[in-house]
Amino acid sequence: MPPLTLPLPDAEATARLAGLLAPRARPGDAILLDGPLGAGKSAFARAFLRALAGDPALEVPSPSFTLVQTYDLPGGLEAHHFDLYRLDGPTDLRELGWEEARRGLVLIEWPDRLGPLAPEGALHLRLAHGDTETSRIATLDGWPGRLHGLPG
Known part of the structure; x- marks a missing residue:
């Protein structure tokens, strides 16, 4: 299937896309969030995690300084939101609990830092x-x- 391109006219459209994708996620999945600074990677991740949790008020801080935030979600799903901007490459991932995180769902901002650790079968989302x-x-x-069934 060729890549799917969708226009997102505003932040609400980005949140709606996250809400449409969240129920399609499974344990072991990876979502690679790519794009320049300010493109909406963190906004997408925030909306996605809130949709998974079924809680529009869920506190979802940016992992820019902590590098990873972990969420225990309904149904026993554990999600990990990584921001790898400050990493030089994949060697530092072990200290962040990468291997353990892969058993749950991972959302990765700046996935180019993963190098050979980029998960096969991941959803690549470029904003x-x-x-x-x-x-x-x-x-x-x-x-x-x-x-299938997404608008566009």
Whole structure:
């Protein structure tokens, strides 16, 4: 299946996309969030985790300084939100509990830092700035058969 490209006119559209993808996630999945600074990677992850938790008020701080935040979600799902911006490469991932985290769901900002540890079968979500200050363009690739029915 070719990549799916979706226009996201505002932050609410990004949150709706996250809400559509969240129920399709499974333990062991990885979502690789790529794009420039300010493209909405953290906003997507926040909305995604809130949708999984069924709690629109869930506190979802950016892992920019902690590098990883862990969430115990309904149904026994554990999710890990990684921000690898400050890493030089995959060697530091072991200290962040990468191997253990892979048993749950992982959302990874700046996935280029994963190098050879990039999970096979991951959903690649690239966010780019659109033609207005609030618009974004999302390109999704991966999760064969699970993206069916998304708008676009």
